[in-house]
Amino acid sequence: MNTQTRALRNFDYPEALLFDCDGVLCETERDGHRVTFNRTFKEFGIPHEWDVELYGELLKIGGGKERMTHYFDGVPDTEPWKSVTDPNERKELVKKLHLRKTEMFLELVYEGALPLRPGVKRMVKEALENGAKVAVCSTSNEKAVQGIVNTMLPEFADRMPVFAGDIVPKKKPAPDIYLLAAKTLNVNPARCVVVEDTHIGCSAAKAAGMRCCVTKSIYSEDEDFSRADAVFDCLGDEGDERVKFHQLTTPGDFW
Numbered sequence: 001m002n003t004q005t006r007a008l009r010n011f012d013y014p015e016a017l018l019f020d021c022d023g024v025l026c027e028t029e030r031d032g033h034r035v036t037f038n039r040t041f042k043e044f045g046i047p048h049e050w051d052v053e054l055y056g057e058l059l060k061i062g063g064g065k066e067r068m069t070h071y072f073d074g075v076p077d078t079e080p081w082k083s084v085t086d087p088n089e090r091k092e093l094v095k096k097l098h099l100r101k102t103e104m105f106l107e108l109v110y111e112g113a114l115p116l117r118p119g120v121k122r123m124v125k126e127a128l129e130n131g132a133k134v135a136v137c138s139t140s141n142e143k144a145v146q147g148i149v150n151t152m153l154p155e156f157a158d159r160m161p162v163f164a165g166d167i168v169p170k171k172k173p174a175p176d177i178y179l180l181a182a183k184t185l186n187v188n189p190a191r192c193v194v195v196e197d198t199h200i201g202c203s204a205a206k207a208a209g210m211r212c213c214v215t216k217s218i219y220s221e222d223e224d225f226s227r228a229d230a231v232f233d234c235l236g237d238e239g240d241e242r243v244k245f246h247q248l249t250t251p252g253d254f255w
């Protein structure tokens, strides 16, 4: 490749494609967390099941322990609150449930039971084939994020670094995780394209000076994405693409 062509190419294509994990690689909440809350309830003989819609409501309560407590408080005449009435015992029970739930969630991830969203694998492949760097940037549990990449994208995992967990002090919407990824990958933030599914995640990408492509997820579809550079329902599998890697140029088909 001569210098001129390379310069043009460098201008045209993103240097890096950075994926959020939850809601972008997988519908983690619907297919992972919700499912393992329910399995935990079943294992403990708790007669409750959170369906997709109810779980969407419960997501307004941040934190798994807080979410369970809030829900049990609303149905105090049924188990487990019916028999466990002491506030300290309730706290202990919720702690135990949450530990078991976290364990089950990781098991589910390692089993490869969290399906990838349409088009994720295709886009990762296209990006790598076109010389872009690919990474996953999430402020969720590092083990879970790495587990998803290892089990669901095994053929690309060694070329997909994961930046996750408490690697940065400030979580999204702070730009820190994206800036750290750009610095580590040695790429210009302005030449990075981020794929996010939430308003908070999109804000983090924009604050990092990156372009942001939103793929709406089941629990984020009504959020405000006015700052996003492009919004899709998903990336789309081969033959059904909403966007291809070579369209992520500057200027591109839809930026």
Ligand SMILES: [Mg+2]
Pocket (backbone or CB within 6 Å): 020, 021, 022, 023, 024, 196, 197, 198, 201
């Ligand atoms: Mg997300």
